[in-house]
Amino acid sequence: MNVYCQWVLYITAMLVFLRGARSKEEGVQTISRHRFIRVVPSSVEHVITLTTLEEAYGENKVIFLRSAGILDTPVDIVLNDHSFDSFTDDLKSADIPYIVENVEETLIEKIRKRRDVSVEDEFDHTRYHFYNEMIDWLRILEKRYENIASMFTIGRTFEGRDMYVMKITSNVRDENEKSGIWIEGGIHAREKISPATMVFIIQQLLEEYGNDDVVTELVDGLIWYILPVVNIDGYEFSMKPLENATTIRQFFKTEADVELEVWKALYWRKTRSVNEGTTCIGVDPNRNWDFKWEALRVNKDTNKTFCLISDPGLKPFSEEEIQNIANFLMEHSYIDAYLSVHSYGQMIIFPWCWTKDNISDYEDLQNLSDKVSKAIESVNGTKYRSGPVSSLISTVTGCSCDWTYAVAGIKYSYGIELRDTGTYGFFLPEDHIEPTGIETLEGFKEIGKHLISLDHNETKKDRNDATSINHSSSLLCCFVYLLLLCI
Numbered sequence: 001m002n003v004y005c006q007w008v009l010y011i012t013a014m015l016v017f018l019r020g021a022r023s024k025e026e027g028v029q030t031i032s033r034h035r036f037i038r039v040v041p042s043s044v045e046h047v048i049t050l051t052t053l054e055e056a057y058g059e060n061k062v063i064f065l066r067s068a069g070i071l072d073t074p075v076d077i078v079l080n081d082h083s084f085d086s087f088t089d090d091l092k093s094a095d096i097p098y099i100v101e102n103v104e105e106t107l108i109e110k111i112r113k114r115r116d117v118s119v120e121d122e123f124d125h126t127r128y129h130f131y132n133e134m135i136d137w138l139r140i141l142e143k144r145y146e147n148i149a150s151m152f153t154i155g156r157t158f159e160g161r162d163m164y165v166m167k168i169t170s171n172v173r174d175e176n177e178k179s180g181i182w183i184e185g186g187i188h189a190r191e192k193i194s195p196a197t198m199v200f201i202i203q204q205l206l207e208e209y210g211n212d213d214v215v216t217e218l219v220d221g222l223i224w225y226i227l228p229v230v231n232i233d234g235y236e237f238s239m240k241p242l243e244n245a246t247t248i249r250q251f252f253k254t255e256a257d258v259e260l261e262v263w264k265a266l267y268w269r270k271t272r273s274v275n276e277g278t279t280c281i282g283v284d285p286n287r288n289w290d291f292k293w294e295a296l297r298v299n300k301d302t303n304k305t306f307c308l309i310s311d312p313g314l315k316p317f318s319e320e321e322i323q324n325i326a327n328f329l330m331e332h333s334y335i336d337a338y339l340s341v342h343s344y345g346q347m348i349i350f351p352w353c354w355t356k357d358n359i360s361d362y363e364d365l366q367n368l369s370d371k372v373s374k375a376i377e378s379v380n381g382t383k384y385r386s387g388p389v390s391s392l393i394s395t396v397t398g399c400s401c402d403w404t405y406a407v408a409g410i411k412y413s414y415g416i417e418l419r420d421t422g423t424y425g426f427f428l429p430e431d432h433i434e435p436t437g438i439e440t441l442e443g444f445k446e447i448g449k450h451l452i453s454l455d456h457n458e459t460k461k462d463r464n465d466a467t468s469i470n471h472s473s474s475l476l477c478c479f480v481y482l483l484l485l486c487i
Contacts (some may be wrong), residue, residue, distance in 0.1 A: 035084050036101040039075045039091065041068050049094040050075060053087070059307055062087055065190075065267050065425065067310055069394025074422045076101070078263050125200050125437070127430045128192045130239055131232050134199050135164055138228070142166070145206040148219055155324030158273040159233045163324055166202050168224040170209070175223060179451045180335035182410075183444070184227040184325065187285050187400070189234030189268045190426045191343040193418050193436060198228040198341065200437030201444065218448040225328075225335070230321055231285050233272040241265050267426060269309050271319050278314075280307040286340075287312035287396065288322050289403035292354040312398045322400075329408045336451055337412040338404040339444070344425055345393070345417035348372050348386040348443070351406070353399035356390045361411055368450055369414065372443040379439035382419065389415065412447065416440070 041047045050068035061083040065076040079087055091098050123137040142149045148170050153162040169175065185191075185198035205224065208215040218224075229235050241262050270282030287293075293316040317323045329335060348369040351359050359365070369386035376384050385392060389399065405413040419428055419436050428436075 035079045037077050037098045038101055039096055039098045041071055046096050049096060053090055059264065063263055063267060064309055076425060125433050128196055131229055131236055134195060134228055138166055141203060141206055148209055149206055154328045157233045157321050158271060161232045166226045168205050168219055170220045172220040178221060178223050180223040180225060180332055181337040181448060181451060182225045182329065182335050183339045184230050185341045186229035186235050187231055187340055188342060189231050189238040193343045193428045194341045195229045196433045197418060197437045197440055198226055200433060201441050202226050204441055214445055218445060221452040222448055231271055234268055234270055237265055237272055238268040271321060273319060275314060280311055283313035283319050284310045285319055285322050286400055287398040288316060288319050289398050289400050290316035291403040291406050293398035316398060329404060335410060337447055338410045340400050340415045341418065342415055343418040344420055346384045346419060346421055347392050347417040348384055349389045349392055349415040351402050351413060353389040353402045354397045356395060371446045375442040375446045376439045379442050380435050382439055
């Protein structure tokens with residue numbers, strides 16, 4: 001038995017004992033107060049312990065805002081009063097230090113009231129908006145810049161919302177000669193800075209066309225597809241508690257006794273689909289792609305998966321939102337770059353997610369991501385790290401950039417983790433929206449310029465070769481499987 005398995009068995013046994021001893025004390029599910037703690041795992045044993053704790057307590061008592069993964073990376077956790085003592089005792093038993101955070105003092109920035117957007121009223125880029133507000137504004141921009149902008153839908157979400165994409169390009173060059181660049185935001189519901197940045201960048205590309213030489217070149221030479229929000233259902237669910245609050249501070253004072261269900265909504269990550277046969281709601285859309293997908297462990301007694309924050313679903317592409325994107329990317333072979341915008345961490349990341357081995361194009365993707373990082377830093381001094389997902393975050397399966405790189409054949413497949421590095425986390429103050437958008441666009445310009453510098457016909461050939469190889473491999477696997485059945 002390896003060391004990892006020994007640790008899992010030991011920690012699980014310890015937690016079963018501790019949880020059984022405390023079961024009578026924790027019978028009440030609702031809470032009177034919320035507590036935030038921050039843990040920084042400094043060893044593999046710490047990561048294993050935190051992962052086991054996350055599973056043992058479940059999201060009804062403890063919410064991990066980010067699962068433990070890479071060493072020396074903060075893990076923020078929200079607990080109720082009934083779980084606080086037992087959870088922190090478990091941390092002490094495992095010699096894992098923690099600090100208690102003051103949420104009210106940290107989350108004091110403005111979340112303003114919702115309002116309608118009209119033709120006469122410019123969009124407010126200093127607050128977070130509901131999905132319909134963003135789409136209403138994008139429709140106005142589409143009409144205003146109809147020579148280079150057009151909106152369309154690639155399908156609907158689980159709850160029936162249209163997934164609108166903004167296409168930006170000019171007719172200066174034949175579209176058959178252009179590379180495409182796909183940019184998506186909001187794949188995780190709680191990452192509110194991501195959709196806000198997408199809307200800001202769309203507006204900048206449209207407004208600066210004809211005024212800024214670089215933007216004009218990029219709009220003339222590329223076809224931009226920008227999906228502001230992937231996980232629309234989850235995003236709306238996450239925004240709902242703030243609908244009538246003028247500020248975060250007012251929200252906490254008004255809702256003095258915040259229940260855990262409210263916290264779960266505020267920090268919701270997954271989709272809102274119903275997983276038949278389980279009690280779990282939603283799937284992590286960035287673990288649901290059909291490449292190296294792996295199911296979570298199943299409880300043999302209940303035949304139900306653990307409802308973890310990174311639940312990959314019962315099968316790959318179970319989520320309609322992800323299937324819609326995958327279909328679009330496969331139908332548009334001229335798309336040579338895929339950018340999925342997340343928060344937080346300030347990183348430019350690329351495959352692989354599933355292994356620490358380097359991809360064959362490692363040097364090219366690392367060099368370009370370094371240029372993107374420098375371009376971002378040149379604006380406001382914001383420093384970004386760059387490298388493979390498995391090196392900078394953790395090893396995971398079923399992630400989007402692995403699928404777009406390996407299956408769709410999109411060589412320049414990246415994830416971008418926006419501001420910050422943990423001070424505000426998912427509640428990035430709204431006055432960060434514009435500076436984040438400005439510096440991120442500078443990074444995207446580097447990718448755009450790189451695509452224009454390439455031979456589009458050659459990149460298209462490389463992509464077709466890659467998808468053909470993957471298709472042939474799949475057919476070969478099927479043939480071997482059928483042959484074995486006949487033996």
